[in-house]
Each structure stands twice: as structure tokens, then as C-alpha cells.
Amino acid sequence: MKDPNFDKQSAQNSDLYGNIRTGKEKICRVHPRLDQKKTMRASIRTVKVDITPIGDQFSGGRYIAQRKLGWGQFSTVWLAYDTHTSNYVALKIQKSAQHFSQAALHEIELLQAAADGDPANTKCVVRLIDDFKHAGPNGQHLCMVLEFLGDSLLRLIKYNRYKAMELNKVREICKCILTGLDYLHRELGMIHSDLKPENILLCSTIDAAKDPIRSGLTPILEKPEGNQNGAATMNLIEKKLKRRARRAVAKISGRRVSIVGLSETPTKTVRSLDGIDMRCKVVDFGNACWADNKFAEEIQTRQYRAPEVILQSGYSFSVDMWSFACTAFELATGDMLFAPKDGNGYGEDEDHLALMMELLGKIPRKIATGGARSKDYFDRHGDLKRIRRLKYWPLDRLLTDKYKLPEAEAREFAEFLCPILAFEPEKRPTAQQCLQHPWLNLRAQNNEDQVEG
Numbered sequence: 001m002k003d004p005n006f007d008k009q010s011a012q013n014s015d016l017y018g019n020i021r022t023g024k025e026k027i028c029r030v031h032p033r034l035d036q037k038k039t040m041r042a043s044i045r046t047v048k049v050d051i052t053p054i055g056d057q058f059s060g061g062r063y064i065a066q067r068k069l070g071w072g073q074f075s076t077v078w079l080a081y082d083t084h085t086s087n088y089v090a091l092k093i094q095k096s097a098q099h100f101s102q103a104a105l106h107e108i109e110l111l112q113a114a115a116d117g118d119p120a121n122t123k124c125v126v127r128l129i130d131d132f133k134h135a136g137p138n139g140q141h142l143c144m145v146l147e148f149l150g151d152s153l154l155r156l157i158k159y160n161r162y163k164a165m166e167l168n169k170v171r172e173i174c175k176c177i178l179t180g181l182d183y184l185h186r187e188l189g190m191i192h193s194d195l196k197p198e199n200i201l202l203c204s205t206i207d208a209a210k211d212p213i214r215s216g217l218t219p220i221l222e223k224p225e226g227n228q229n230g231a232a233t234m235n236l237i238e239k240k241l242k243r244r245a246r247r248a249v250a251k252i253s254g255r256r257v258s259i260v261g262l263s264e265t266p267t268k269t270v271r272s273l274d275g276i277d278m279r280c281k282v283v284d285f286g287n288a289c290w291a292d293n294k295f296a297e298e299i300q301t302r303q304y305r306a307p308e309v310i311l312q313s314g315y316s317f318s319v320d321m322w323s324f325a326c327t328a329f330e331l332a333t334g335d336m337l338f339a340p341k342d343g344n345g346y347g348e349d350e351d352h353l354a355l356m357m358e359l360l361g362k363i364p365r366k367i368a369t370g371g372a373r374s375k376d377y378f379d380r381h382g383d384l385k386r387i388r389r390l391k392y393w394p395l396d397r398l399l400t401d402k403y404k405l406p407e408a409e410a411r412e413f414a415e416f417l418c419p420i421l422a423f424e425p426e427k428r429p430t431a432q433q434c435l436q437h438p439w440l441n442l443r444a445q446n447n448e449d450q451v452e453g
């Protein structure tokens with residue numbers, strides 16, 4: 001349920017309520033994820049600001065906005081201080097238009113069900129703490145109060161400079177994602193429908209300076225007096241964060257390499273991920289649905305989209321498993337598993353199907369020709385109509401030849417991933433079955449071997 005009118009740049013430049021700003025402030029604009037990541041460039045542009053959201057109060061003064069955490073098509077997410085519990089929370093403020101509110105109500109219903117079924121909060125799904133309505137200058141906004149989490153896996157991939165990540169770390173992350181998916185699928189009957197690195201958040205921040213607790217940030221409890229100018233407030237906060245960054249580096253022992261304080265000069269050396277807590281949770285239920293009450297045919301973000309969604313053959317829980325496999329590969333290599341592009345005489349969908357077949361072999365004819373959109377891409381023999389010559393490069397070979405994984409590691413990882421990338425959705429293992437896979441416990445075995453040795 002993506003908003004076709006969504007403008008990422010406007011979202012980034014928006015105020016507390018998702019409105020476009022009209023004063024002056026410097027903002028760092030990063031190109032959207034769907035652009036080629038290698039060409040990403042951060043550029044500074046000037047936008048206008050006349051509202052100071054920092055210090056704004058919500059829900060009768062219970063929550064106080066501290067700084068922006070992120071934004072999406074539907075919402076802006078703020079770090080807020082909960083004066084009742086003295087904890088930091090993530091305040092997701094939905095845009096005010098009617099269809100955004102409806103989407104928020106749906107998201108709240110799903111998040112509430114997830115919270116109700118997991119009182120101990122151990123199922124690797126973000127926790128909804130509260131929800132309320134807030135009257136803004138442009139109408140009413142539905143707000144969700146979520147537990148405050150850290151950076152997304154996309155941020156972790158970028159932090160790692162798109163390099164291969166140690167498989168032991170990938171395993172830790174995979175266990176969390178699978179725990180979350182197993183809970184959603186088996187216990188709740190819910191399909192996430194948009195699993196991808198952006199929608200999985202680490203439980204803590206990579207950068208200690210950005211963690212309000214680790215950096216010892218004193219909460220802002222009211223709008224800074226005589227300072228209604230957005231840029232001035234931002235400067236104040238930036239300065240505070242810079243100071244904290246320096247102190248945090250000194251305070252947290254053994255983690256220096258993994259802290260990118262604002263004061264740190266970026267270098268091109270390999271970064272260590274040691275010391276980063278890899279525990280993570282599944283977030284963003286804006287596109288999620290009950291398996292018995294689906295509302296959209298075109299789901300998932302392009303690169304993580306399952307073949308049955310492209311072919312419109314119907315889908316179920318196993319679409320999340322496909323996206324999970326794409327995410328696991330991306331963590332392990334730093335590259336997207338499938339990054340389709342349109343070309344001369346063929347579209348993105350057909351290129352996507354071709355890439356799948358080049359990696360996984362030919363799509364069985366029954367599957368290739370069985371969807372509502374099959375005729376657009378396949379002839380009756382199950383061959384692509386416009387892309388005829390495919391170069392087969394199986395996953396284990398790709399992992400050794402291109403990503404230089406040792407043969408045994410590549411084979412084991414491919415044995416874990418390939419069944420999840422089965423073209424027949426019903427042949428894909430469930431999250432519960434994946435959790436039993438020996439690949440996930442390889443490190444434990446290796447450690448035991450070392451102890452015994």
C-alpha cells in the first residue's frame with residue numbers, strides 16, 4: 001500500500017507533522033535507497049523552517065519531542081521523552097490526510113495484536129506502547145508510541161561500507177528476524193509484506209552519541225525559551241550531541257572503532273563491527289496484513305519481492321521468507337541479491353524474473369505460466385518472452401567466485417538460503433523450520449569444538 005504521490009524529499013524536509021518547512025535550515029539529503037547505492041552521494045541543500053518541533057508536547061504533556069529519528073511515506077518518527085516512565089520512546093506521527101489515518105488505524109490494530117501476544121517482549125517485533133490522536137495545524141494526526149530502537153540494518157550495511165559482514169554476525173541477525181517472522185506467521189497469522197533491511201532495527205544504536213541513554217542526554221522538557229527559530233535549536237542540539245559523542249567515545253571501553261561520533265573524521269579504513277549488539281526487531285507494519293484478509297496485490301519493495309507477487313499468482317506467509325533470504329544475502333555480501341533494471345525492450349519485472357532464473361535455475365513451467373500476469377512475461381513453454389539468453393550462476397558459486405567466501409562456508413550458506421528461494425512458495429521452509437537449520441547453529445558448534453580442542 002505505497003502512496004504513489006509520496007515524495008521522499010518533501011518527507012525529509014517536513015516538520016513534526018509531515019508539513020513542508022518554510023524557514024531556513026541546512027539539511028543533509030541522501031538519495032533514496034532504490035537508487036543505485038554505489039552512486040549515493042550526500043549533498044547539502046537549504047530548506048525553509050518556521051516551526052520548532054523540539055520541546056513540543058503530546059498526549060496532554062506526557063511525551064516531549066526531542067529530535068527526528070526518521071521518516072517514511074506515511075509518517076515522521078521522533079525521539080520523545082515519556083514523562084510518566086522517564087524513558088525515551090519513538091513517537092510515530094502519521095500524516096493527517098484521511099487515507100493516512102486509516103492506514104495508521106490498521107497499523108495500530110496489528111501492532112496491538114503483536115504486543116498483546118508477547119507480554120514478555122521477546123519475539124523480536126517492535127512494541128507498541130501507546131497510541132493517541134493529536135490536533136496539529138493541518139488536522140488530526142494519529143500517533144503511535146513505540147519502544148525506542150536503534151539503527152536499521154540498512155544503516156548497518158552502509159556503516160560496514162557495503163562490505164561482506166562476518167557470517168557469525170549475519171547468523172545472529174537472522175535468528176532475530178526469523179524469531180519475529182515465526183511469531184507473526186504462526187502465532188498471529190500476519191504477513192509483514194515489506195521485510196527489508198530498512199524495516200529491521202537494531203535494538204541499540206551503532207553510534208553511542210545518538211543513543212540518548214548511552215550518551216547521557218538530558219531530556220528537553222519544554223520548548224527552549226526565546227528560541228523559536230528552528231535552525232538555532234538544531235544548532236544547540238547538534239552542539240550537545242557533538243560534546244556527548246566525544247565523551248561517549250571515552251566512556252565506552254573497547255568500542256572505539258564502532259563509534260562514529262559526529263566529531264569523528266570519516267576514513268576509508270575497514271570498520272570493525274565488534275561490540276555492536278546485533279539483536280534486532282522487525283518494524284513498520286504499515287503494509288502488513290492478516291493472511292486471511294489481504295488488501296493489496298502488489299506488495300513488497302521491488303528488490304525483496306517474491307516471484308509469485310510479480311506474476312500475481314496469490315501469496316501467503318512465504319513472501320516474507322523470500323524477502324528474508326534477500327536480506328540475509330545482502331547482509332553477508334553488502335550487495336542486493338536482485339537489483340533489476342529495465343532495459344532495451346524489456347521492463348523491470350522481466351529483468352527481475354531473469355535475474356532469479358540466472359541464480360536459481362528455470363522457473364517450473366506451471367509456476368511461470370500460472371499467474372494473472374504470466375502472459376506478460378512468459379511464452380507457453382515457460383521461457384521469457386524478451387530476455388532469451390540467461391547466464392546461470394548458482395548461489396554457492398557466486399559466493400565463492402564473486403564474494404570470495406571459502407568453499408565450505410559458501411556451500412553451507414547456500415544450503416541454508418536456496419530452499420527459502422524456492423520458486424514454489426509452498427516448498428519454502430517456514431520461519432520455524434529455518435530456526436532449526438544447522439547453519440544457524442554453526443558458530444555454537446565451532447565454539448564447542450574450540451572449547452573441546
Ligand SMILES: Nc1ncnc2c1ncn2[C@@H]1O[C@H](COP(=O)(O)OP(=O)(O)OP(=O)(O)O)[C@@H](O)[C@H]1O
Binds near residue numbers: 072077146147148286
Ligand atoms: N521504534 C523506533 N525506534 C527508532 N527509530 C524508529 C522506530 N520506528 C521507526 N523509526 C525510524 O523512522 C523511520 C520511519 O519509520 P517507519 O518505516 O515505521 O515509517 P513509515 O512512514 O511507515 O515508512 P514507510 O514509508 O517505509 O512505510 C525508520 O526508518 C526509522 O529510521
